[in-house]
Amino acid sequence: MIHFDNSYARLPKGFFARIDPTPVSDARLVALNTDLAERLGLEVDWLRGPEGVAMLAGNALPDGAEPIAQAYAGHQFGGFVPQLGDGRAVLLGEVVAPDGARFDIQLKGSGKTPFSRMGDGRAWLGPVLREYVVSEFMAAMGVPTTRALAAVTTGETVWRETALPGALLTRVAASHIRVGTFQYFAVRGREDALAALTEHVVARHYPDASCPLDMLDKVVERQAETIARWMALGFIHGVMNTDNMAVSGETIDYGPCAFMDAYHPDTVFSSIDQMGRYAWAQQPQVAVWNLAQLATCLIPLMGEREAAIKAATRSVHRFAPLYQSAWLRRFGEKLGLRDAGENIQPLVERLLTIMARQRADFTRVFCGLCDDSARDEFADPTKFDEWAEDWRSFCPDDEVMAKANPLRIPRNHRVEQAIASAVADDLTPFERLFDAVTHPHEGRPEWSDLAAPPRPEEMVRQTFCGT
Ligand code: AMP
Numbered sequence: 001m002i003h004f005d006n007s008y009a010r011l012p013k014g015f016f017a018r019i020d021p022t023p024v025s026d027a028r029l030v031a032l033n034t035d036l037a038e039r040l041g042l043e044v045d046w047l048r049g050p051e052g053v054a055m056l057a058g059n060a061l062p063d064g065a066e067p068i069a070q071a072y073a074g075h076q077f078g079g080f081v082p083q084l085g086d087g088r089a090v091l092l093g094e095v096v097a098p099d100g101a102r103f104d105i106q107l108k109g110s111g112k113t114p115f116s117r118m119g120d121g122r123a124w125l126g127p128v129l130r131e132y133v134v135s136e137f138m139a140a141m142g143v144p145t146t147r148a149l150a151a152v153t154t155g156e157t158v159w160r161e162t163a164l165p166g167a168l169l170t171r172v173a174a175s176h177i178r179v180g181t182f183q184y185f186a187v188r189g190r191e192d193a194l195a196a197l198t199e200h201v202v203a204r205h206y207p208d209a210s211c212p213l214d215m216l217d218k219v220v221e222r223q224a225e226t227i228a229r230w231m232a233l234g235f236i237h238g239v240m241n242t243d244n245m246a247v248s249g250e251t252i253d254y255g256p257c258a259f260m261d262a263y264h265p266d267t268v269f270s271s272i273d274q275m276g277r278y279a280w281a282q283q284p285q286v287a288v289w290n291l292a293q294l295a296t297c298l299i300p301l302m303g304e305r306e307a308a309i310k311a312a313t314r315s316v317h318r319f320a321p322l323y324q325s326a327w328l329r330r331f332g333e334k335l336g337l338r339d340a341g342e343n344i345q346p347l348v349e350r351l352l353t354i355m356a357r358q359r360a361d362f363t364r365v366f367c368g369l370c371d372d373s374a375r376d377e378f379a380d381p382t383k384f385d386e387w388a389e390d391w392r393s394f395c396p397d398d399e400v401m402a403k404a405n406p407l408r409i410p411r412n413h414r415v416e417q418a419i420a421s422a423v424a425d426d427l428t429p430f431e432r433l434f435d436a437v438t439h440p441h442e443g444r445p446e447w448s449d450l451a452a453p454p455r456p457e458e459m460v461r462q463t464f465c466g467t
């Protein structure tokens with residue numbers, strides 16, 4: 001039993017298409033996030049039971065659900081597409097958690113919708129498990145993100161060059177409203193809808209904002225914080241299109257995302273990102289570009305045009321200093337230096353340069369600072385040793401460092417291995433990986449293999465959307 005309160009479905013016509021999920025033949029629960037279920041005030045036993053699983057698979061609609069596919073547009077790799085929308089997902093509805101926070105409950109992989117275009121509306125088990133484990137690791141590290149409530153298999157085959165097991169992810173988010181949602185109405189000249197959407201976003205995410213410009217300021221602030229947190233974990237989103245940027249500031253749409261093993265700022269994994277547009281070091285600039293698209297959509301709501309353009313531009317330009325200080329805070333903490341400020345910037349940059357030259361492992365260098373094993377990550381530690389002497393003169397705090405640096409990340413090769421086993425009906429590696437990365441600071445010896453970088457033959461060089 002779930003109490004839905006569907007505020008998005010109360011928005012005017014044109015925001016969404018009313019569409020039920022397509023039932024599947026043999027729904028089986030693969031993973032259930034009991035911590036998250038409790039956070040949302042949902043009954044774990046009910047979710048695990050036949051009625052719960054039927055809902056998670058799209059086979060039964062609980063009372064109060066009003067499934068909709070949300071409309072949005074978006075710039076994909078810089079090219080504008082006026083109509084995208086939920087092509088393989090439906091928003092079942094919204095729940096209000098015991099603490100008053102409102103969450104979307106979305107089924108991803110739930111069948112065709114009016115926005116499916118050529119797609120089959122389905123997902124296969126691989127990307128479902130990838131999003132499940134990666135988004136929950138991000139949450140465990142305090143990164144604003146959508147969450148994973150459950151994964152089910154469908155008993156049906158999905159074709160992606162080869163036959164693969166179908167699956168659904170139940171995704172939980174503060175909302176699924178994207179920069180592309182604003183673009184959808186802006187390109188259609190629908191000022192009434194833009195105003196309604198803005199009002200909805202303000203009420204939901206930024207209740208202190210008193211006008212569209214205020215809201216934009218706050219989205220810029222949240223994104224600066226989120227992207228700085230990605231950078232501090234070596235996370236590469238992979239598809240930072242405007243339809244994959246949430247106005248809540250949450251990380252959304254984990255597709256060909258990946259964490260770096262060996263550090264280099266130009267690292268890209270996504271098979272479709274051939275120009276490196278969304279490489280690790282590009283992400284802050286791309287965020288600015290995306291936010292400028294949001295700003296452009298809001299200008300018609302901001303009064304006299306010339307003044308509105310100036311104000312919107314100023315708002316977007318605030319990203320750089322906000323990001324810079326968030327980045328310093330995050331990397332400062334990684335070095336055990338809290339509230340250090342600009343004076344440590346050269347120290348951080350020097351370390352990153354040494355790491356890049358030797359392709360040192362991003363995660364292991366930082367967590368190795370806590371126990372003096374970082375130097376082992378360098379084939380030639382001379383430069384690192386010089387750096388470490390300077391660093392120690394700042395008196396790093398071990399506790400700050402331990403909290404900021406995960407011992408384990410969902411390394412690509414481990415994610416791929418977990419998916420391959422799950423496809424072969426063995427969920428043990430997935431469950432173990434999930435447990436280990438959602439307790440990223442617990443140094444259990446039985447998890448030490450999960451902290452190791454890939455051997456050459458295990459290395460994953462490319463990731464795929466593959467949904
Ligand atoms: P994304 O990869 O999340 O950025 O998706 C881009 C667009 O393609 C969105 O509108 C998705 O809904 C749509 N899409 C992706 N995969 C499928 C699929 N299998 N069936 C239908 N639409 C899809």
Ligand code: MG
Nearest residue numbers: 243244252253
């Ligand atoms: Mg998307």
